Amino acid sequence: MTRVQSSFMGKSERAFSYTSTFPAVFTFLCISLILSNCRFLPEVDHTLNQSAAIPASRDDSLNTYSQKALKNASADESAFLLIADNQEAMDWRLALVDQAESSIDIQTFIWSGDASSGLLFTRIYEAAKRGVRVRILLDDFLLNSNDRDLARISQFPNLEIRIFNPVPVRGTKFGALFYYLTHFDTINRRMHNKSFIVDGVFAVNGGRNIGDHYFGLDKNYNFRDLDVLTTGPVLPEIQNKFDRFWNDSQSYPAEKIHRRPREQSFATYEANYERVYPAEKLQIFPRVRQDWTKRWNQLAKRVSYGKATFIGDAPEQKGKRRTVKEVGELSANAKKEIYIVSPYFIPDKNSLLEVKKLIDTGVKVKLLVPSLGANNHTPAHSHYRKYRRAILNAGIELYEYDSQPSEHQRDLADTSPVRAKWIGLHTKAFVYDRETCFIGSLNLDPRAMDINTEAGLIINSPELAQQLAEQIDEMCAPANSWRVMFDHRGRIIWNRGIQNLSWQSARNDGQRTLDAILRWIPIEQQL
Template identity: 45%
Template sequence: MIRHLIPALACIALSACTILPKVEDKPVSHAIAAPQHGTASTTSRRINRQLAKDQSAFLLLEEAKEGLDWRLALIDSATSSIDIQLYLWHQGASSSLIFFRALQAAERGVRVRILVDDFLLNSNEPALAALCREHPNFDVRIFNPGRVRNNSFGALAEWASNFRSLNRRMHNKTFTVDRSLSIVGGRNIGDHYYGMDRNYNFIDLDVLASGPVVDDISDGFDAFWNSSHTFPGTHLSSKRMDSAVQTYQTSLRTSMEEDFAEELRNYPLDRQDWSRMLGKLPAGMHFGKAEFIQDHPEVHEDNRQLVRTLEEVQARKQGEVTVVSPYLLPSDASIENIKNAEANGVDIRILTASLEANNQPLVDGHYRKIRARLVDNGAEVHEFRPDPNPQVRADADVPPVVAKRITLHAKTIVVDNRRSFIGSLNLDPRALDINTESGLLIDSKPLANELNEWLEELYSSDNSWAVSRDANGKVQWQSRDTTRTTEPPAKWSRKLMSRISGLLPIRDQL
């Protein structure tokens, strides 16, 4: 009965919806070669002259403000191309600023390509389509979009009838200019990532790269941009709109000056000269060999390359593995591997989010079921606090904004204090089995040392709860001067969502 009901409901819903057309003539485009002039490419060449064969250079971006500063610096310094690939583009202060500066770059002749997943796309689609049609240097593509637009019931019906296909999302995050400098990591575009949200801000992590690995990142962007799953922004709507570029620029400037003036107090609205900051970049970077890893955009060719590579790396581990994943739902086999590794003398430390420091409480409902097993199998488990010390809070908040709580969003793995993975991958079924992911695997002892110093502060008793068992075998949480045998405090609504989630058979979708 239900099998026949879903198509019928879909037909009713679709009758009142905007339906995306099928596009047969989507143009193919590729990264533009690094230019011979411009601040970004010149800086990159200065860095690359210091590199040994097969090496690249890296700068960790641990603070929210530096994450946004470097993105603005790259946009403003670009002379030929900007390629941005994201899972989320949330409307707000930071997104308005980045979009405005990207439009300024397009106006001066820089080709801008933005590839964003469709799952939580929130945009005025007629205006965006008109902008892409009008501006020769500005283009947007949407990954795996639902064809039903502007109708929530119709979109839900489409998801119900086409779940397997639409459930696969692009979680990759890369940001490349002039095929010279790239940012890879966990940050999307949205105020939580850049210290501008008053409810919660993220502790997150990116890495800025120069060297031959940038070519691999750029080629990876092209693979997704030209894949069969991307939809041209020009076709999101056929509605005509005159002077779309001017309308967008005026609207963005108005919102930045009137709606987001306080949040953007630390940022210039218009293009700036970043040559001083870029001039200091070569001296601040770590050198090492790196591999850019991403899953294949095409379903039939996706062999979960990122997961396979990380499994191989950890299989060769010797002494210590440090893992940070805000959403932690490893498989039964992975939990058993922890037990075997610990038996062989490998120390495994895991930092995840406590319930109040997790922006996805549904995940917590299933993490709670495995927490004790992780401890029993020998892992050193910590849960990040929503009220960290001032030093850590300063990485997440950007004054004058002070968030009510700080949540964990960084994703990284450090093996034997030498090899580091920084990227988009969480250790949960959605990341490991469903979505596409990307990241950098970096072999650099100096970078791993700096990363571990930062992680030590997150793991400290000031900023996380250490989970263990007490003398009676009961799970306990220790932090600062407190030991408790009940879970750390969280709002009742989050507790309720966690408990309900834990009762539902949805683990493989989290």
């Protein structure tokens, strides 16, 4: 009996050893296979690559236009122009780049590989060729550029590109995903800021990334979005925030991102660009450098004046959340009304309680978000919808932007000859008592409030705040949005003038089904 028992136990031990070892061996082999095609970013000494914004020069032509725009402003006031039209948003960027004489600094979450981004980059490269120093800071999360091409382009004279918080594992999506999952807290934090600064004199800030959706050139959908063009004493603040991110250890030089950059002249790049993106799609925009004197001379008649502060989060992982803090303080100090536009809105219970307290004191709160049909990020909508009843119970006026708005709204979103299938909402703006506004990159969702870095302008200008409030009122009108409310039985309905719906609007039944499923997936804190 003892011998049999001993034999059995021996066999059992061998079986246990095999079954416990096999998963470890299998896992090791899988990881080895994944990492076999990977490249790892080399360490760099960030102290060797520091640079600072070039101060504005009185001799630059943009400074002349700035002085004209600021002619009627007081010494501590800046000048502002709201840019709601997608075509105009690209025109202003081209005008700035074409006029640039000393520096171009760009910070963005997304730089798409499409027609508008290619057009803008060709002009930026032309500026670099004539001696303008160009610095471009991109987030790595949605970067779709080939590393070899990116490394090569960043070696062009006067042109430097850096990648914020890059995944160190390159060359394979599986390897990058593996690293992402094993270093989630570090890699999950993304740079969502947007700045476009030229010659230290003018800046464009707001919600737009660089891509066809943001300039009205996508055939599937285009965004109703918002930027503000700024000149004046607030510019050094915007430059300083850019420099802080540019010189941070998380901003990796793109020329180091691949050891063997692809040998490619810019002439080859331009030829490929012309082949992939023919002139028909971009016919409304000039393809070569232009004289924008007429546009610049008209600017002084269009601007509003006010005092501004540029706020932004620290690039460090444990950095301060200044954007959320200061926007929250503005809301808490409102006396009469607050207008909020956010494309992704997922509130927490405490924030709704605070808003209800404000409303109980007589403050009107008007909230505009996209309908399901006007949302390009269905998971975000799926988790927002869970809070509709709580939003209404707090006393908030709730509107959902429709994917098929009026022709005027379409004209702002679509750029001829493109007419998109539907229009999405991407505007991020707050108006307080029609005196102060915030325009920037901040959404009201967990990712923006707790994870990503954000930035924007707080502008004290009754004239500009009134203009923005009027734009929001138009967006909330029945021609463009659904008013979400309770009916006499306490059920949620969607009202659009004489039309009432008892269910939310959507682009199709497939989107409705996906929306219904996604609300049960526990990803809310990552949206």
